Each structure stands twice: as C-alpha cells, then as structure tokens.
Amino acid sequence: MDAFLRQFREQEQKLTVERREKTQCPYCSMQCTMYLHKKHSPYSSRYQVSPNREDPVVQGRLCVKGMQAHVHALDRNRLKSPLLRRNGKLEPVSWEEAMDWFRRKVTDTQRQAGRDAVAVYGGGSLTNEEAYLLGKFARIGLGTCYIDYNGRFCMSSAATAANQAFGVDRGMTAPLSDIPRAGCIIVAGANIAECQPTMMPYLRRAKANGAVLIVIDPRKTPTAKLADIHLAVRPGGDVALVNGILKVIVEEGYTDEAFLRNHTTGGEALMDYLQSVSIGEAARESGVPAEEIIRTARAYGEAETGWVLTARGVEQHATGVQNVRNFINLILLTGKIGGVGSGYGAVTGQGNGQGGREHGQKADQLPGYRRIDEPEHRRAVAEVWGVKESDLPGSGVSAFEMFSLALERAIRGMVILSSNPLVSSPDVGFVEKALKQLDFLVVIDLFLSETAEMADLVLPGSSYLEDEGTMTNLEGRVTLRRAVKKLPGTAKPDWVILGEMARVLGKGKYFSYSSPEKIFDELRCASRGGIADYSGISYGRIEEEGGVFWPCSRKDTPGEARLFTDRRFFHSDGRARLTPVPHVSLPEPTNDEYPLVLTTGRLMPHYLSGAQTRRTPDLNGKAPEPFLYMHPDRAKRCGLENGQEAHIVSRRGEMVLRVKLTSGIREDTVFGPMHWGGEQCINRLTLPELDPDSRMPSFKACAVRVTPVKVKGIPKISSMQGERSG
Incomplete structure (x- = not known):
C-alpha cells in the first residue's frame, strides 16, 4: 500500500500544474494585493494565497482575513443558478x-404604482x-428615484x-505614507x-519617529493599547470632548492665525x-478627566x-456629521x-x-460626485x-428610509x-417587517444570506476572484483587480446581470458593454469635470503606476495624492x-429601566454582516459566536459572571448573548459585535434615529438593560427568518 501511495503521489506531482494570479483582498479599504496560487492535477485542486x-x-502584508479571503469564493454552497420562490420555497430556474x-x-408593479414603486x-x-x-440602472433601466x-x-x-468643511470628500486628504511624518496623531472612534x-x-512608524498617538474610544481596543494617551470617551461625548480640546487650543495660543485669516471662514463664530x-x-459631558483633555490639546497643539x-x-x-465637523x-x-x-x-x-x-x-448623487438636484450636473x-x-x-431617500x-x-x-440589510440595518425587526410588505424582492449575491432567504428571486453573482474592475482605497487611490477564476455553474458577473x-x-x-473596461471608459466621461474626476485614469495607467489618485483630469498628469497643497479648498471661494x-x-438617554449604553463594532476575524467570513472555517473558528463585552464591576452589579448568558433588552428588541468580561471598557457601556444574523443579530437592539444631514443611523449608542437569563420566565425570541409566499 505504501508503495502504491508513493507512486500515486509521484504521478500526481508530475501532472500537477501550478498557476499564480495577482488579485486583491475583497475586505477592508486597504485593498491589499496578493497572489492566488492554484495547484491543479487530474485528481485535485488546491488553493492558497x-x-x-x-x-x-x-x-507585502496581509491580515488573517486576507490570508483566508479565497475560501468563501470557493465554497461549495456558492449560488450557481437563479432561484425563484414557488409555493414558499426557492427552486432553481433558468436565467430565461x-x-x-x-x-x-x-x-x-410600475404600471400599477408608478416608476418609483x-x-x-x-x-x-x-x-x-x-x-x-447600478446608479445608471436605477435611473435609466428602472427610471426610479x-x-x-x-x-x-x-x-x-x-x-x-x-463636503461641508472642505468642499470635497476623499477619505484621506493625503497618502498613508504621510502618517509616519506626523508629530501627533489622533485616532477617534477607529479600531484600526x-x-x-x-x-x-x-x-507604529510614526511612533518610532517620535509621534504622540492619541486614541479616543470607550474601549481599550488593541489600537488604544498602542496609544500614548487613551481617552475613554462616553458614547455620544465626542463633541463635548473636542470642544474642551478646542478651548485649550485657543486659550494657550496654538491656533494658526495666518491660516485662519487667509484660508477659512467661520473662525470668529x-x-x-x-x-x-x-x-x-x-469633562463631565464626555466622561474624560479635565487633565487628560488639556494634555491632549497640548500634545496636538505643540x-x-x-x-x-x-x-x-x-x-x-x-x-455624526457634527461630531466629524468638530474634529x-x-x-x-x-x-x-x-x-x-x-x-x-x-x-x-x-x-x-x-x-x-462617488459614482x-x-x-442624491450622480457620477463624479455630482448632485442630482443640480441642473448643470444632470x-x-x-x-x-x-x-x-x-x-x-x-x-430619493436614504437606505433606512427606503424601508x-x-x-x-x-x-x-x-x-x-x-448587501445584507437584514443584518446590517438598525432595528432589523422593523426592516424584516418592511421586506415582508414588498410585492417582490430580488437579491443578487454569492450566498443565501439572511436577506436572500427572504427574496422571491435570487440571482447568483460574482465573487472578487471572478469580478473584474477598479476599486478606490481609503487614500483615494484607484486600483485595478483582474478576474482570475471562472464563475461556478451559471453564475454571472454582477455587471452582466x-x-x-x-x-x-x-x-x-x-447597457451594451463588452467588458468592465468599457464601463470604466464611460464612467471616466461621466465624471469629467466633477469633484471626483476620473477622466485622466485608465486601466493601463493604473497597472503601470500601481494605482492613480483622484482627482485626475488629464492622461499626462499625475493624480493629486495630497490635497490642498496650495491651501485652496474646493468651495467656490477656495476657503x-x-x-x-x-x-x-444622546437621542436615547439611559434611565433606571435602561441604565447602560450599548455600542457596536467589528472583530478582527469577521467582516460586515459575516456573510463571507462566517463561511470561512479558520476565521469563524476564531470568533464562532458573538459575546456581550462588559466591565467586571458592572457585571457583578448585574449579577453576571464571565461566560454566563445575559438577557439584553432595548426599546426595540431583545436577545441573549454570553458575557465576556473585560476591564478595557467603560463601566457604563457594553459592546456587541455586528457580524451575526438571526437571534444573534445585535441590530435587533440598535437605534434608527438618523443624522439630519447624512441620514446615518445611531448604531453607536442606544440604551439597554442587561440581566441574567433565568431558566424560566424569559420571553422567547422569535426567529428572524420569515417565510414568504410565492
């Protein structure tokens, strides 16, 4: 038998062909590039990155998600054909x-209720x-607002x-390579x-160069552990905190009077x-001691x-908008x-x-960051x-308002x-009711996500390995990701669908495009003259230069990696x-009935609603279930021990999670991760109160009570998976 196996392996090795293709991680905004290695023989195929x-x-860096990013794309449960709901069940049908x-x-539907239905x-x-x-399909294909x-x-x-402050929204005003040259860095509400x-x-390079790193977060996250100063702000206390810092900046003479006079408006007010x-x-409103506010202001001001x-x-x-405006x-x-x-x-x-x-x-938006209500832009x-x-x-209206x-x-x-709004939206119980009210729901996705399971028609789309096109990273650098794998079954690229x-x-x-590059050529034309001008960018340039920053309006000039170098901003007066x-x-303050603030966020092994990472064994194994993170002193007062099940209730919903005790969180705050659906979905509880300008919901602060789960007497929590008739 050993001789046979050895001969088999030798034969397999002779017949094995290895192929290496450059691709790009589908997860966070860093958009790290990597190589997908495929070893194929008549007997097996093996992949690694x-x-x-x-x-x-x-x-050459990748995180744990990047190293496993290919796994979900190769999952045997990928959707391979369209599914149509008949007699309450989704059944395979042809594309026709x-x-x-x-x-x-x-x-x-549009005949009965109008185009916007x-x-x-x-x-x-x-x-x-x-x-x-997708924007063009909505406005031209469907004619809907x-x-x-x-x-x-x-x-x-x-x-x-x-946009309000600078007249432009590009995630970063300068490339990442500028960060190590900073003397002080404030990281607010970011667990990088x-x-x-x-x-x-x-x-880390900035710190090695002498920079002071200040992290503002209610939790002592892994990012905060690197900080020289950690400000454990009370959720919702950011504006008060920054106002205190600004007070010190002004009183101790750290303002740049020439810059204010020549390049800004609104300074006097x-x-x-x-x-x-x-x-x-x-200090009282933010929950941060006064001496820490002063220390922070001096570090940044000096x-x-x-x-x-x-x-x-x-x-x-x-x-949220005002919070950022103050920073x-x-x-x-x-x-x-x-x-x-x-x-x-x-x-x-x-x-x-x-x-x-951007596109x-x-x-309220048209390509190139144009406004849909501006006649010239239209x-x-x-x-x-x-x-x-x-x-x-x-x-039209914002995402939550559509529900x-x-x-x-x-x-x-x-x-x-x-997208998977039945996990990622606030107050998902409300969203579930809204989806059930629809006459029809069509979902294009890789898997039967929580939202796709409610659909009447599910269309099998493309993963990042099969989907070609450009991406724009957090710096504003436009990159190109080539398709390196065939689609499974009869699945199609999203742009083809x-x-x-x-x-x-x-x-x-x-919509008669022969390739993603043809779509990009049209995008370039549509963005020309807009704030997010891509007209000087091409696939060839991206590959040759390793990415091109926008705005870039000419083929023969580089994109603007660092904005405002001439101290001129994008408003008409340049200020x-x-x-x-x-x-x-807070729109929902705590009280005796709901004494704690719930805040939500991410865990390292997972991404967004978990539709991809929960299907990746190595990643899911690192965080197989969500926990409610509590301070030990608070847990003791609530009668809870580490690992014990807790009943969490807000004004919108309830759920049960096991408790994980950590001294790295404020005593008045609890934290729940956002990557799970169904009865483990933290957005059963969150507040859909919207920012008046951005229409952003209030995910980061809602009032809850937390009590031990009793063997009897706890209300049953209904399933999030609703049946729909065909």
Missing part, C-alpha cells in the same frame, strides 16, 4: 425564466464600474462633514488594529462660541505636524492640513466604501448617457445587490469652513 511584496501601500419573471414583476439597494464592496452601473446603499451606514457622516490591520505599521465652553463641563483619523465610533451617531475644526484651527505630515482621514470601512459613494449609488451626465436631462428622476417607504407601500419592489435586467426592460441599448458645534445629548 501569498502577499504581494511590491504592493505600494502595504509592501428568471429574467422573464423579473420583467413581468417590474412592469406590472421599485427601489434599488447597493453595496460598498462593488467595483467602481458596478457602483456606477429610489436608490441608496449600505455605505449610508458606514461613511455618510464623514463624507457629509468633509482589528479593522484595517495592515494600516498599523504606519502608526467658533471663537465666540468657545468662550462659553468650560473644561469642567466638557506638534508641528498632525493627523486626525475618524471612523465609525465618531460617525455612526445621530450627530475638522481642530485641524483647521491649527492649520494642520495640506502640508507634508498633516491631514484628515476618514478610515473607510468597506472594500470600496470610497469609490462606491451614483447615493440617493445635463452633463444625461449627455453621456444619451438621454434627456428631464428623463432623469430626482433625489420605511416599503412598510408604507410607497415602495412595492426592491432589487438588492451585494445588471445589463440583462436592463435589456428585458427594454433599455438594453444603454474651508469652520463652525461652532454645541454638545447635544
């Missing part, structure tokens, strides 16, 4: 039957080409704040060590407001160069922007969270698309591409905007 040491951003059903549903819901992990195409995407739950507050691990070397701020009040990085902990609030006030008051080693960065969460919000997935895009400006619909309209029956049908859906609706002539930001109490 290795880092790309020539990657200009991460120089699926498209005929889709045509009839859309046509009948059908909505589109996109995702922040789509390629730029598909994000662009209702389109939005899950980036509304991710980057919208930072995007709105940056777990969410963007390959970004951490930039912070902000200075007047800060006279009313007291450090003691800022540094010649500085960065401020914000993420979801600051942004996912009903005051931008700090940057502008000290003039730390536009020069080497200084800037602002919104640490983008999703793989293409930056590009996904038309948002309700005309420019309509000309590229070959339609009349009057044929374009107007602005409200579905519950009201103003929206009757919905197409969801590459959108084209076929448009064709059966009689709009095929507007940045400062504004007073008063502290506002």
